Amino acid sequence: MSDIKKIKDDYIDKLNTENKIEKVNNIKSELFGKNGIIPNEFKKLGSISVEERKKLASDLNNIKDELQNKISTKTQEIETKEINLKLEKEKIDVTLPERNIEIGKIHPVSQVIDEISSIFSEIGFSVEEGPDVENEYNNFTALNTPDNHPARDMHDTFYLDNNKELLLRTHTSPVQVRTMLKGKPPFKIIAPGRTYRSDSDQTHAPMFHQVEGLHIDKNINMGHLKGCLNYFIKEFFEVDKIKMRFRPSHFPFTEPSAEVDIGYEIKNGKIVIGEGNKWLEILGCGMVHPNVLKNVNVNPSKYQGYAFGIGIDRLGMLKYGINDLRAFFETDYRWLSHFGFDPLDVPSNYRGLSR
């Protein structure tokens, strides 16, 4: 017995000083391997008396446990040491730059079109489109603007032929004509798109964007028009209160016609929408003229409704504080990065119109 105890003490001492994992493993197999010291001691038990055996077996078990524990703590100790040593060597400077991030952007016009579509989608409008090149009939005549009408002067039209038969649409209103000609009432659409007038200065570009709206049904009146635009403007500018004014105006294709102004003020050189005592014109609208309905084979004594046209670029300028319209179309990398929107920023009702 004292032998065994001595062996144990020797091994404990050895393990205490050892710091290589291979050596510890060797010790482990010396002690507990196939012909290891501990199994051999257990084998010897068979040849001694029962009383002695009991005591010896118990001592032997204690020694076995003690050694096993020592081996496992030692192993762990060495492994931890080794890992720590390795980790110390592997330290990198995480403040070095990441791989290049390539950030794309959505143009403000596209973003605003999506915002507008999202708002009108909520109240049941669907999106229609029409071609950029139009014929004279759809752009003017069908819209109650005959050739000798002075209102044509307000549209500086680009023509594609000398007979003035083909032109670049001066507004999105011809989409009304196309939509009504190919379908049957009721109609409830918006039509965003490019429009063209030969006009160019700080506030006018030869190409700009409009969204047309049209709602025709049996009993749609000016109250619905007011309600629809009131809803749209509040949603678009994301304000609870907005000062809005309907003011009589004239468009050949609507009657009665109105222009809508919103209140604003200048605070610290920036335009603030909603309050204030200044008015800003933002859109034109009205009840679709019976002559237009007749031109597209809709019976004006049965159906009526409203239409509106909104300048998209201008809305975007107001909402996002952009001063120069021309910059929209000049593809300056700096401007696009500055005013562009993240591609994942999809305007929607449930996530909010804008971030």
Add this chain to the structure above:
Amino acid sequence: MKFTVDWLKNHLDTKFNNNQIIDKLTNIGLEVESFESSASELDTFIVAKIINAKTHPNADRLKLCDVDIGSDKTIEVVCGAPNAKNGLLTVYAPPGSIIPKNQMKLSVSKIRGVTSYGMLCSESELLLSNESNGIIELKNNKYTNKIGEKYFKNTSEKVIDLSITPNRPDCLGVRGIARDLSAAGAGKLKINKKPNLKYRGNQNINVTIKKEKAQGCTIFGSCLIKGVTNKESPKWLKDKIMSLGQKPISAIVDITNYVMFDLNRPLHAYDADKIDNEIIVRNSSKGESFEALDNKKYILENDMCVISDRSGVLGLGGIIGGTRSGTEYSTKNILLESAYFLPRSIRKTSKQLNIDTDAKFRFERGIDPLSIEEGLIKASELIKQICGGEISNLDVKKIDTYKKIIINFDPFLFEKTTGFNVENEELIKILEKLGFDVSRNKKILKLVVPSWRPDITQSIDIVEEIVRIKGYEHINTSEPVKTRLKPTLNYYQKLFHFLQRSVASKGYLETVTWSFTDSKINQLFKENDQEIPIVNPISSDLNVLRNSIFPNLIFYLKKNLDRGFKDISLFEIGPAFKGKNPGDQLTVIGAVRAGKVSRLSWNDKERIVDTFDVKKDVIQSLCEAGINKDEIIIDDRTPSYYHPGKSGGVYQNKNEKNAIAYFGEIHPNIIKKLDIKTEGLVIFEICLDYIRASKQKIKDLKSEYTFSDFQKSERDFAFIINKNFKSQELVNIIKSVDNKLIKSVRVFDVFEGENIPGGKKSIAVNVTIQSEEKTLNENDLDNINKLIISSVESKSGAKIRS
């Protein structure tokens, strides 16, 4: 349309103050553009402060002053005044100002080599005193808070400027505006008293309106005023003319203008002694000419309505008079004309000759045909008052008579259209005040439309009159009806939306460029399309519709490169025009990528962008938009603006004519021609219209989910193959060996050169093999390997590398 409140009050009895009048005008549809004093030449002179006065580098007597002119602006002015010193408050005149003393217009100028922006003024230069020795010294306490403000107070009466819509010619005269205001409760319209004029003798210049096809004149009224003394207008009249922003000319001309703006009744005064015998109103013949009062000579076309005498054309009726018969200070006898010209004729002629005058503007919109006499009487009265003379009887020639327009109006239409009700009594009152003659026939109102309202022809026009006078604030706000008739977006609109955002998410900045472009650049990209010129382009370098999405993108890419940007990714989604008829257009995404990948990276090797960068972008975007990657085919047929060897097309079907997308390097010739300086330039385009619409929704497309848990094996093969053999075909051959077992084939190495025979290349592929039914044993795998090798060798002529 400009006028003063005083002028308005000649026609309107009102207790409204100025602001109330302004609000009312806007509320009834006569939009007020501005309400301010008419601009004065003295407006530009402002209070300024010298911040720093130092000696001019090239002239001892001159000083160089930094001047604070308000709104955070400081400018540099060269000044010769001995008293110019730091902190002095004085009067500054910017370039463009006219100096009262010598009427000289200031411009930006260099004085002894230093640029001076405007000048600092002395009292004598401003005609305030004779003090010319030095600039004005303003008192600190009074002016220190006024830097940047006008020095001279503008004392002229405030002018209302209305923007009159084209349907309202009646409001191009002050009386019409007063009438609208009175209908809206802003006062009472004064009654026009008929003056007690004495007429002597007949108008003895014979007037004939020739009966011709498309005669533009239907009524010609006139009278002679003999023995007048033409002169400068009296002050009240000059003030009126100046408040319109016009220059007084002479009493006779000013009076005709005054009546035009007062009653919306254009008139014309001829020097009667210069008329050759008679007046003939007729159509012109091509080639006739005359010199007009704007001092231009006009050569006429056929069928323009002219006022002529025996010697030829005197003027263009309703548009502009001629110098030959113009009135002068020496004019003794005048013929006064008050006529009616048809809007269509006026518009046609003025468009052809490109003339715009106040008279044209009015006749084009429609003048009251029953105002002939009223105009003659009012002008004659004033001429007699100011210039003396005797008035002849009025002579009115007509070839057509005015027919009253009658509308039978059902008041229910008002409520049906506007959504609110106005009592019949009120409705009638409004209409009567606007000049309608109203009689009742049970529920229907019989309305005679006033002759000055050519815009009113049907019931809806009446609704508009009532609602605008009543006020739009009475219209209720109904909650939006949320009923949906069909889905918001169709398949292609969704595709547009997805592709736009997925391309942007690959690092491209979206831009929007003109739909028109420079034909010279368009030429490089138009392929076989017809050029589509714009007849009246905004500028010569935007003269055609773009046949391709690229001309503008490339143009602006170059601009940004020239700005010093090196790595640029841009895209646009929009129309490309294939013909000049409506609908001959495609919706296209075009994207350009220039420069390097991983430029100045500390850990990655930088490299020039290449075809496979854009190939990834285009394929990934298509996949994200819902196109199945397994169903697309890559081909090397591409348009000629691509590098013929380094570009590809994406097809949805082998035999499809149109690619849904192209990608690759741009043709080196184009880079050279456009002088684009970049390390690398690759592009891609997607044509949305050529993508086949999926009829299935995603809920129908999701197939049953199956997967295999049996062990999979990977094997690598390397083949020596003809250089031109396409890797896509090799992959397809391998896949077709066993579509079930071969799960994927990846090309992981391609090379030519060392150890590879000329004209050949080595392609290495990694093939993943997995069964859905069992774990494949060595034998199974060997069989497949052999099959792969033999199929590839027999179908492609390749040899396996050993």
